[in-house]
Every structure is written in structure tokens, then in C-alpha cells.
Amino acid sequence: MIEARHLCKEFKTAVVREGRFAGIRTLFSREYRVKEAVQDISFQVERGEFVGYIGPNGAGKSTTIKMLTGILHPTSGEVRLGGVNPHRERQKAVRQLGVVFGQRSQLWWDLPVRDSYDILAEMYGVSAHEKKQRLDQFAELLNLHEFWMTPVRKLSLGQRMRADIAASMLHDPELLFLDEPTIGLDVHAKRRIRQFLQTINREFGKTIILTTHDMDDIEELCGRVMVIDHGTLTYDGTIPYLRDKIGLPTVIRVKFRGAFHVPKELLGQSVAIEKSAGIMGLPLPSFRVKELDDQTVTVEANRQSVNTMDLIRTLGMWGEIDDIAMEEPGFEEVIRSFSAS
Numbered sequence: 001m002i003e004a005r006h007l008c009k010e011f012k013t014a015v016v017r018e019g020r021f022a023g024i025r026t027l028f029s030r031e032y033r034v035k036e037a038v039q040d041i042s043f044q045v046e047r048g049e050f051v052g053y054i055g056p057n058g059a060g061k062s063t064t065i066k067m068l069t070g071i072l073h074p075t076s077g078e079v080r081l082g083g084v085n086p087h088r089e090r091q092k093a094v095r096q097l098g099v100v101f102g103q104r105s106q107l108w109w110d111l112p113v114r115d116s117y118d119i120l121a122e123m124y125g126v127s128a129h130e131k132k133q134r135l136d137q138f139a140e141l142l143n144l145h146e147f148w149m150t151p152v153r154k155l156s157l158g159q160r161m162r163a164d165i166a167a168s169m170l171h172d173p174e175l176l177f178l179d180e181p182t183i184g185l186d187v188h189a190k191r192r193i194r195q196f197l198q199t200i201n202r203e204f205g206k207t208i209i210l211t212t213h214d215m216d217d218i219e220e221l222c223g224r225v226m227v228i229d230h231g232t233l234t235y236d237g238t239i240p241y242l243r244d245k246i247g248l249p250t251v252i253r254v255k256f257r258g259a260f261h262v263p264k265e266l267l268g269q270s271v272a273i274e275k276s277a278g279i280m281g282l283p284l285p286s287f288r289v290k291e292l293d294d295q296t297v298t299v300e301a302n303r304q305s306v307n308t309m310d311l312i313r314t315l316g317m318w319g320e321i322d323d324i325a326m327e328e329p330g331f332e333e334v335i336r337s338f339s340a341s
């Protein structure tokens with residue numbers, strides 16, 4: 001559905017001069033600074049995928065999305081959306097493409113929401129019957145009825161986002177690009193938008209690319225995640241694989257029944273697991289005792305190197321285990337650690 005081949009984007013900005021008449025001297029300056037915002041990015045997205053596109057501020061996410069949607073011309077490289085080049089065949093590309101920028105609305109500020117849909121339907125050649133059918137469906141899924149007749153400028157941020165997402169889907173595109181659609185929204189509004197996106201992906205088979213700083217969005221919605229940093233793609237795969245690759249420790253809380261004994265000197269220390277057959281020359285797998293109280297011991301272990309059953313067996317030697325809870329590292333932590341590494 002999407003094919004990006006060796007995409008690059010450079011921005012040239014004039015070097016700002018200092019001192020007297022700086023503004024005028026800058027205007028006539030021939031000195032430029034080149035920013036390589038996106039450097040040689042290639043990937044493919046299949047029909048029906050839900051892909052998260054994430055990275056730190058200034059990494060190049062919006063620039064990539066703008067190139068994919070045909071808004072920005074790449075300095076070099078090529079994009080194909082369902083076989084169509086969005087820069088050369090703009091009209092054909094926009095028919096199969098919906099775009100939502102969280103920071104900017106595509107609706108008419110002073111018109112009631114419903115009127116904006118009438119204009120968009122006219123622009124995209126959507127028949128009255130199709131428009132009604134789709135709007136009925138979206139109105140129910142996104143609860144648009146509550147602000148149907150309200151001018152866009154009077155909508156809350158959550159309402160505006162819902163109205164914008166419905167607008168982007170009015171011509172029934174196969175592909176939806178969303179740039180920060182949940183930015184600034186409360187938990188309730190985020191949930192509603194996530195549910196809608198899930199429905200159009202799973203039930204209607206739409207392909208979705210989502211850019212967000214909200215890691216819960218990514219974790220709840222995306223089967224695949226692409227990480228961009230300093231303009232280059234640093235990861236492309238699933239979330240569990242990314243977690244494994246980083247190897248952040250899993251936190252394991254063990255509650256004991258009755259008396260148990262953990263030598264106090266082990267607190268904060270690494271404890272080796274005496275497992276059956278270690279590999280010659282390699283250190284024994286270990287875990288770290290993080291906290292200790294009357295009933296529970298909290299330990300950290302890297303599940304890449306530690307077998308959970310071996311770990312539980314070792315903890316079982318300290319007392320009778322009543323309950324075990326495991327906490328995987330949060331996705332945000334995984335990404336932070338990935339970018340730092």
C-alpha cells in the first residue's frame with residue numbers, strides 16, 4: 001500500500017547575520033545552513049497494517065508524513081501509495097488518502113460542522129447517498145450528533161479532533177495518516193478516538209500510519225512500530241521484539257505465605273541462579289533484589305537471560321510462595337532506552 005524508497009529531505013535556511021542591519025544583510029546573504037531532516041528512509045506498509053511512527057522531537061516524523069502525503073517534495077527518493085506517486089499524480093493520490101494533523105484543522109472555522117462535510121463531499125465527488133451512509137456510521141462511532149450544528153471554532157479540542165477524523169474519512173480513503181491526533185486530549189476523548197481507529201482498521205481494513213508522542217496510543221493500537229531518530233530509521237518491527245532487544249528488566253513481586261528468609265545483605269545485590277547446566281565460560285544468569293518488606297520481595301530480572309521458572313525455583317527456596325506479579329517495562333521507557341543506546 002505504501003512504498004517509500006530512499007527518502008531524503010534537506011531544508012536550506014539562510015544563516016542569520018548579526019550586528020548592524022542584520023536583517024537586510026541576511027536577506028542578501030548567500031550563506032545557507034543545510035538540515036538533513038530525513039536521510040535515506042525506505043520501508044513498505046501492507047494493506048490493513050496499523051503502524052506507529054515515533055521518535056523524539058525534531059526527529060523527522062512530520063517531514064516524512066508530509067512527503068508520504070505529497071505535501072512536501074523529497075530532495076531525493078520516491079513514494080508510492082497504492083502504486084501512485086503522490087507528487088506526480090496528486091489528484092489520484094488524494095482520493096485514496098485521508099490526513100489528520102492534530103495541530104491544524106481541515107474544517108471551515110466559522111461554519112457548522114455539518115456544512116464542512118457538505119463542502120468536502122462536493123470537493124471529493126462523494127454522492128449524497130454515500131455521504132449520508134458514512135456520516136451516519138461516523139456519527140454513531142464518534143458521537144458527532146452532539147455538535148453537528150456547532151461552528152467549528154466553538155468545539156472543544158476533543159470534539160474538533162473527532163470532527164476532523166470523520167472529515168478525513170468522508171471520501172472513504174484506503175489509507176489514513178494521523179499526526180498527533182490525541183495531543184492535549186483527556187483520557188475519555190483519547191479512548192473514543194482510539195476505539196474509532198481500531199474499528200476502521202480491524203473492521204473496514206483501512207491502513208493507518210500514526211505519529212504520536214503518546215506511547216499508550218502506540219501500545220494499544222499498533223501492530224508495528226517504526227522509530228526515527230535524527231532523520232534515520234532506527235527500528236522497524238513489533239513492540240514485544242523491541243522490548244526484548246532492549247532487554248529492560250522485568251519487575252517481579254513475590255508474596256510469601258508465612259515466614260520467609262532473605263538474607264538482608266542481598267538487598268540491592270545481584271543473585272546468581274544456580275540452574276542445572278550453565279554454558280561453559282558464561283556468567284550464571286542472575287536477578288537483583290530491589291525491595292524487601294514483611295511479606296514481599298521485589299526483584300528485577302532480564303527475561304532475555306533468565307528463565308522465569310529457574311527464577312521462581314530460586315525464590316521458592318526462601319519461603320512458601322503465595323503470589324507472583326510481573327510488570328514489564330513501560331513502552332515509553334523502552335523507547336527512551338532505545339534512543340539513548
Ligand SMILES: Nc1ncnc2c1ncn2[C@@H]1O[C@H](COP(=O)(O)OP(=O)(O)OP(=O)(O)O)[C@@H](O)[C@H]1O
Nearest residue numbers: 011013035037055056057058059060061062063064
Ligand atoms: N520548513 C523547514 N525549514 C527548515 N527546517 C525544518 C523545516 N521543517 C522541519 N525542519 C527541521 O527538520 C527537522 C525535523 O522536523 P520534523 O518537524 O519533521 O520533526 P518531528 O519529528 O515531527 O518533531 P516533533 O515531534 O517536534 O513534531 C527539525 O530539526 C526541524 O527543525
